[in-house]
């Protein structure tokens with residue numbers, strides 16, 4: 001239903017987004033992952049028609065959003081990365097305002113306000129000033145404000161940064177409820193791989209303004225299926241043997257860790273005996289070996305050379 | 311639009327202190343300085359060069375006859391010490407047929423005193439000279455005195471252009487000046503909500519909603535206007551009905567001027583929003599602009615004090631200048647629609663220009 005074609009955004013000479021193409025099918029929940037400055041928020045702003053792309057377009061059911069922003073605004077709910085509320089008003093008053101600007105009134109407005117408050121679990125505290133809320137509670141109202149008009153598509157820009165576990169669980173539950181029970185299409189942006197793994201059927205990984213990988217969880221992990229990760233716990237420094245390990249054909253990468261070494265090796269390479277021999281030669285004892293199948297974090301590390309939260 | 315307006319009002323109800331403070335400030339400044347201006351200034355005189363006490367007293371009587379200032383006869387030593395130590399602006403040394411003025415600084419107010427003393431001395435000395443050449447000097451002086459009391463021909467003072475001379479009442483002028491000044495702050499802080507919402511992201515939420523942009527702007531500007539108007543209306547009503555300032559019977563006309571002035575202020579606020587990047591920046595620029603406006607417009611001094619052509623030219627772009635002119639005209643000079651047309655048209659022109667340029671810049675900033 002929604003797709004972007006080669007979106008590009010340039011800010012005074014620097015490219016924030018350079019050629020992003022992605023799509024959302026009706027009822028899907030899709031993740032958008034990437035480290036700081038990857039261009040996620042800029043991409044979202046272009047999709048929601050807040051900023052005009054330098055080139056490329058956003059298509060809603062095949063129609064250009066750039067030419068006709070009104071069409072997407074009707075069906076879209078955006079949860080901004082920053083908390084966009086009146087801190088001086090209560091949660092209830094905020095929701096009343098955001099409902100009113102979506103032309104809701106009277107009984108219906110009241111009903112919707114109580115419904116979204118239930119969804120984010122803040123019904124009991126709706127009469128308190130937003131200013132006095134915890135960061136997590138503010139984030140939950142920030143989400144609620146985008147749901148009042150029952151949008152078909154909800155875009156959330158890092159809705160769980162810097163909050164307590166209770167609020168975070170509430171938010172994850174809200175997203176699940178929206179997607180699974182109400183059939184809302186969700187684009188969920190995050191730094192946290194595990195959230196996206198839990199919530200989304202598909203994901204895009206962005207870095208430096210580009211999509212560097214996309215697909216389902218399994219598809220992405222397959223990028224690394226040819227490899228295993230070996231954690232060696234040693235009783236002494238591993239620096240000495242690292243060089244020799246790197247000479248082995250089956251070893252793709254060697255990294256020093258806190259208490260040993262981490263190797264990325266080709267699968268089924270029967271490398272263990274060689275590793276043991278090298279360790280003996282350097283008079284280092286291997287206390288433990290752990291073979292690990294890659295996670296999405298590893299995929300990300302593999303693709304970008306950085307961890308997500310760097 | 312109503313939703314935007316109401317949200318601002320709800321915020322106001324939570325913390326109405328800022329606007330109340332500005333209204334109170336305007337009233338306090340007016341009472342402190344305006345009352346001061348209304349009080350007659352008092353100056354010290356002393357007898358010099360062996361002037362006899364009765365003669366000195368006679369000069370003091372003549373000086374005080376004008377009623378413009380109050381002159382008090384005191385010891386020479388004390389009078390001079392007061393000037394030297396800054397307790398007095400000036401002291402007048404009386405002599406039999408001449409005078410000297412010792413002043414701490416040369417300023418318009420002091421020059422006015424000197425002018426008066428000179429006139430009184432000139433007239434009196436001429437009169438005495440004429441009397442001396444008459445047959446019976448004592449009889450002559452009495453005649454003059456009597457005729458002055460019942461003049462066969464009333465003299466009227468006219469301004470150079472033949473019209474009535476411009477009367478000015480400093481306390482009323484200051485009343486308008488402080489009211490118009492404090493309302494700049496009130497309106498400015500309300501318009502700053504636009505910038506606050508742009509930086510908090512509430513603005514983007516409104517853009518994404520079915521609200522039209524004109525509704526967003528009108529909601530905000532309408533609100534700022536209402537608050538500004540309320541401020542002026544309350545302040546003027548308090549001055550007139552509670553403190554009894556003589557602002558005339560044309561309260562309604564004053565409100566018309568206030569309305570147009572407030573529109574101009576909202577427009578200037580939009581211009582500042584276009585020129586600055588954050589609510590904090592806006593706040594700083596607003597304070598500078600608000601402080602500069604009355605200074606440029608000469609609102610705190612008697613008319614004609616500011617003569618620098620550059621400042622006078624700049625003051626033409628300051629809404630406060632024209633609002634002052636219109637309000638003083640209404641309260642003191644019976645200005646009618648014809649006289650009010652020019653200042654009000656200038657205010658509207660400033661409003662249209664600032665609003666156009668301001669909104670344009672705000673919109674451009676979003677891309």
Ligand SMILES: Nc1ncnc2c1ncn2[C@@H]1O[C@H](COP(=O)(O)OP(=O)(O)OP(=O)(O)O)[C@@H](O)[C@H]1O
Pocket residue numbers: 011012015016017034035036037038039040041042043081
């Ligand atoms: N208005 C702007 N003007 C100039 N540069 C900008 C602007 N907005 C974003 N950028 C730049 O574009 C790049 C991408 O920013 P963006 O906010 O889209 O990243 P992000 O993936 O959302 O990061 P984060 O996880 O920190 O939110 C950054 O380098 C940022 O500095």
Ligand SMILES: [Mg+2]
Pocket residue numbers: 040041042081157158
């Ligand atoms: Mg972002």
